[in-house]
Amino acid sequence: MTSSDHSKSNDPTSSRGKEKVWEREDYRGEDLLHKSKQVEPLSNKEAAFVDGISETDHQRSHAALIIVVVPGNIPCTRNNSPAAVFLRPVVLHFPSRIPSSCSFLLLLLCAAAAAEPCSIARCGKNKVPIRFPFRQQGKQPENCGYRGFDLRCGSQDTIYLDLPYSGEFYVRDINHLDQQISLYDPGDCLPKRLLGLNLPGSPFVPVFIQNYTFLNCPTQVTTSRFNAIDCLTNSTNSVLATSSARLANRIASSSCRIITVLSIPVPWQAKDDEEFTAALDADIQLTWNAPRCGDCKEQGVICGLKSNSSEEIFCFHTPSKDIS
Structure with missing residues (x-):
């Protein structure tokens, strides 16, 4: 050599x-x-x-x-x-x-x-903290949240989420460990919103889902026998909802008619043979599959984007500050 x-x-x-x-x-x-x-x-x-x-x-x-x-x-x-x-x-x-x-x-x-976790935002005195993957739109930069997780503050310190094809819902709670968010209707008529709920286009999916049959019946027929959905009921017609196909068919054979059958998100699944009508006024429970921040939460550290130009998730071992 x-x-x-x-x-x-x-x-x-x-x-x-x-x-x-x-x-x-x-x-x-x-x-x-x-x-x-x-x-x-x-x-x-x-x-x-x-x-x-x-x-x-x-x-x-x-x-x-x-x-x-x-x-x-x-x-x-x-x-x-x-x-x-x-x-x-x-x-x-x-x-x-x-x-x-x-x-x-x-x-x-x-x-x-250098990347650091974003500050935690809040809507006034609302106890639900807004942290990654969510961000407060208009107050936190885009890199503080994940795509589709924008939240806004409403009147009386409320927090609301805008679903692309379903409109605005208020946020009751966010469980970061289980990756679940609880939503309710600002107009206090959740069953009406469920009839038009369309989740594709958002990062959220139901925790549980179940088929419900919606029926329209004369009010005098249903008043003493079934629980009607109050916000969809008037003096002449009542709207019922049941997860029992057998009950729905039996009611429809009288003077009622089936409006539609929908798969809707529910907080828990009812048994198919439970023959009752539901008010469907419990909060909507949704979850998300990405990003996965459960590992960071279990370690007691902060989850966030690794950098401003990446969607890779990183666990920060430094505390996040609160902002009001």
């Missing part, structure tokens, strides 16, 4: 060097890279960063230099130091000292991409 070949083989910026993590016999921090004997090839941007180290820096260096290759935005701790567990390290060996410009550049990268 010629001296030029030997020099080329030890050049960390050669094409061979860009395909593998460099040898690290002289590096004493092997624990950081104990699983990183070989990694995927560097991207063009990453390779350019390695190539950008000047020849002068090569001549002045005498210790191993750790370059943190960043696949996108890097998470940083609250004091702007890199969160090493998420970083992709590449170790270079030089015969003299580490170039100070590289350390400065790493700090600049970290400061620019």
